[in-house]
Amino acid sequence: MATDSPIRIGVMGCAEIARKVSRAINLAPNATIAAVASRSFEKAKSFATSNGYPESTKIHGSYESILEDPEVDALYVPLPTSLHVEWAIRAAEKGKHILLEKPVALNVAEFDKILAACEANGVQIMDGTMWVHNPRSAKLKEFLSDSDRFGQLKTVQSCFSFAGDEDFLKNDIRVKPGLDGLGALGDAGWYAIRATLLANNFELPNTVTAFPGAVLNEAGVILSCGASLTWEDGRTATIYCSFLANLTMEINAIGTNGTLSVHDFIIPFKETEASFTTSTKAWFNEFVTAWVNPPSEHTVKTELPQEACMVREFARLVGEIKNKGAKPDGFWPSISRKTQLVVDAVKESVDKNCEQISLSGR
Amino acid sequence: MATDSPIRIGVMGCAEIARKVSRAINLAPNATIAAVASRSFEKAKSFATSNGYPESTKIHGSYESILEDPEVDALYVPLPTSLHVEWAIRAAEKGKHILLEKPVALNVAEFDKILAACEANGVQIMDGTMWVHNPRSAKLKEFLSDSDRFGQLKTVQSCFSFAGDEDFLKNDIRVKPGLDGLGALGDAGWYAIRATLLANNFELPNTVTAFPGAVLNEAGVILSCGASLTWEDGRTATIYCSFLANLTMEINAIGTNGTLSVHDFIIPFKETEASFTTSTKAWFNEFVTAWVNPPSEHTVKTELPQEACMVREFARLVGEIKNKGAKPDGFWPSISRKTQLVVDAVKESVDKNCEQISLSGR
Known part of the structure; x- marks a missing residue:
């Protein structure tokens, strides 16, 4: 059986995050870095050198140029979000598959234009959310869908904060x-x-309501906010995000029978393994002074770092299209769109003084 | 130096929780069970026997009777909340100090009547929230007030759920x-x-807003709900509570420099020790694939179970009044009142379709 050659990925922009993803492309068994582009040739060249790119990597001094490169199958696009709609559409029109950094767009209307271009040109699109590709995430889903150990989801609370320094905030x-x-x-x-969508089996919430107390900078950009979400059958969720508080990332999902907790869901504490805790039918001893069935910890070994798992999955889907004539996969873009829809709704609620936003029909 | 004799506590009602607190009174070095009352003499006697009360314990067949007992210094009152206002006031009027189960009243107006009676009669009142007396809680406060390790609080998320069975829910x-x-x-x-008040140094929030999606039973009693809270300087909090989801109890407090997490804050996993995790200035390694300064776990040994620590502190305050002519302590009733105020505000917001409730002036 012939082995297909690796998917040739071009890196479109030299953002800090591109260093990590470049390493991931190198680690992924079915992908290779073929090219890199920046608005300046020198910057692209210097980026390639300092990140140990292969000698063979083509250096492009403009984004237009890398789009024309016939030896690039797919593009990794870590450009600022405001540029996504233009460059993702141009990439799709050139038949390039797209690994697009998150957030995928400034709003879902923009993302729908990107999706239309991808569909019209038969290219794969996936967003750059790495943690869902960690092998741990499959174990989380397994627990969450276990009707005995977890039961029906009642609520999920998720937060991600980190403390931007003065330079970051400026x-x-x-x-x-x-x-x-x-x-x-x-x-x-x-x-x-x-995370809240994953726990809800990627069903969209009915309503999204921002918490009072969002913090915006002078230019009106959100520095911290939170929201509560509801689903038709009584499930609820809360999310919280901030650039103003110590690094913290939590998922706490509570079902009728079980609880799942993850304390490092976006970037695991260690690169080589990732843990989570579960409890099922936890209760108290006779005098209610200690627990019966307290939470227990589970650890999943990470053969490849999660970002390399992401690249591997993306390259696999591109390979199916390129080598076997498959159609682009619809799951990944569908969850990008749902995530963007909820982002948009939180923003709308923040803008409208915490009005409850209905997502029905969106 | 003469040792003061133990504070003589009467147990007023034979609720399930009274079993645990009776054990705690026995364990506390400065308290003793002197009497027990129920609406039926037989029930009180049987409760005393099955809980190993001393032979000398006086059995009272009515609540009125235990109020008249001259050999009772203080009463533990685990009666249903709707009866608190009547019996706590009658106890205060008889000069009995009061350890009152939570919630302290059906609303703060009722609790203020209880407070007035306690003040008029110079008796101590404390509510039955045990976990704040765990030696761990002092360590939590120490971390939260450390301007280097924790910095300024930005948000605190707290939840407590347990799954009531069919009989409970009926x-x-x-x-x-x-x-x-x-x-x-x-x-x-x-x-x-x-927990959110403790993290906020017992400052009352400015606003309380219930989340959409509260669940009420047919009689209109809340079975699950949540709320977001704000403070004047931008601090926020969320709370969640439920009778409909697996046993879970979390505090997650995030400051500018640090994070505190407690996974068993109400009843520790073990009776003999209690843990919490902290992180300070957590960040990522070069490629953002693992953490630098990840959370670390701290364990506090529990010499006495937390409920016995509570009884010991209550008996100490009663002893100061009885033996040394001290005035009743104001801290404990003040945090009972603040907790009740926030409970009331969440209830009001749930009743008013998630309207934002202002606490200023309350």
């Missing part, structure tokens, strides 16, 4: 309205929202 | 409007609210 693209205008919501909140 | 006093009409909010929510 200069990072994630606090600039013209670049990543969704701020902490589009960045940290994206992950927390994705 | 027959327990906590689902009966005429008995414990505050339901899950007054029971489980009380603890979560107390």
Whole structure:
């Protein structure tokens, strides 16, 4: 059986996150870095050198140029969110598959334009949410869908905060309205929202209501906020995101029979393994002074780092299309769109003084 | 130096929780069980026997009778919440100090009547929230007030749920409007609210807003709900409580520099020790694939079970009054009142379709 050659990925932009994903492309068994582009040739060249790219990597001095590269199958796009709609559509029109950083767009209307271009051109799109590709995430889903050990979900609470320093809060693209205008919501909140959707089997909530007390910078970009979500059958969730508080990332999902807790869901404490705790039918001893069935910890070995798992999955889907004539996979773009819809609804509720936003029909 | 004799406590009502507190009174070095009362002499006698009360324990066949007992210094009152206002006031009028189960009243107006009676009669009142007396709680406060390790609080999330079985959800006093009409909010929510107040140095929030999606039973008693809280300087909190989901109790407090997590804050996993995790200035390694300064666990040995620590502190305060002519302590009733105020505000917001409730001036 012939082995298909690795999927040739071009890196479109030299953002900090591209260093990590470049390493992941190198680690993924079915992908290779074929090219890198920046708005300046020198910057692209220097990025390639300092990140140990293969000698054969093509250096492009413009985004237009990498789109024309016939030896690039797919593009990794870590550009500022405001540029996604333009460059993702242009990439799709050139037949390039797209691994697109999150948030995927400034709003779902923009993302729908990207999706339409991908569909029209038969290209795969996937967003850059790494943690869902960690082998741990499959174990989380397994527990959450276990009707004995977990039962029916009642609520899920998720948060992601980190403390941006003075420079970050002044200069990072994630606090600039013209670049990543969704701020902490589009960045940290994206992950927390994705976690609530994963726990809800990717069903969209009915309503989204921002908490009072969101913090915005002078330019109106969200630095911290939270929201409560409801589903038709009584399930609820809360999300919280912030650039202003110590690094914390939590999922706490509570079902009728069980509880799942993850304390490092976005970036595991260690690269080589990832843990979570579960409890089932926890209760108290006779005098209610200690627990029976307290939570227990489970550890999953991580053969490849989660970002390399992401690249491997993306390259696998691209390979199916390129080598076997398959159609693009619909699951990954569908959950990108749902995450963006909830991001948009939280933003709308923040903007409308915590009005309850209905998602029905969206 | 003469040792003062133990404070003589009467147990007023034979609720399930009274078994645990009776054991705690026996364990506390400065307290003793002097009497027990029920509406039936036989029930009180049987309760005394089955809980190993001393032979000398006086058995009272009515609540009126135990109030008249001159050999009772103080009363532990685990009666249904709807009866608190009547019996706590009558106890105070008889000069009995009061250890009152939570929620302390059906609303703060009732509790203020109790407080007035206690003040008029110079008696101590303390509520039955045990976990704040665990030696761990002092360590939690120490971390939360450390400006280097924790910094300024930004948000605190707290939840307490347990899965009531069919019998509980049908027959327990906590689902009966005429008995414990505050339901899950007054029971489980009380603890979560107390945790958010503790993290906020017992400052009252400015606003309280219930989450959409509260669940009420047919009689209108809350079975699950949540709320977001805000403070003037941008601090926020969320609380969640439920009778409908697996046993879970979490505090997650995030400051500018640090994070505190407690997974068993109300009843520790073990009776003999209690843990919590902290992190300070947590961040990522170079490729953002693992943590630097991940959370670390701290364990506090529990010399006495927390409920015995509570009785010891209550008896100490009563002893100061009885033996040294001290005035009743004001701290404990003040935090009971604040907790009740927030309970009331959540209830009001649930009743008013998630309207934002202002606590200023309350």
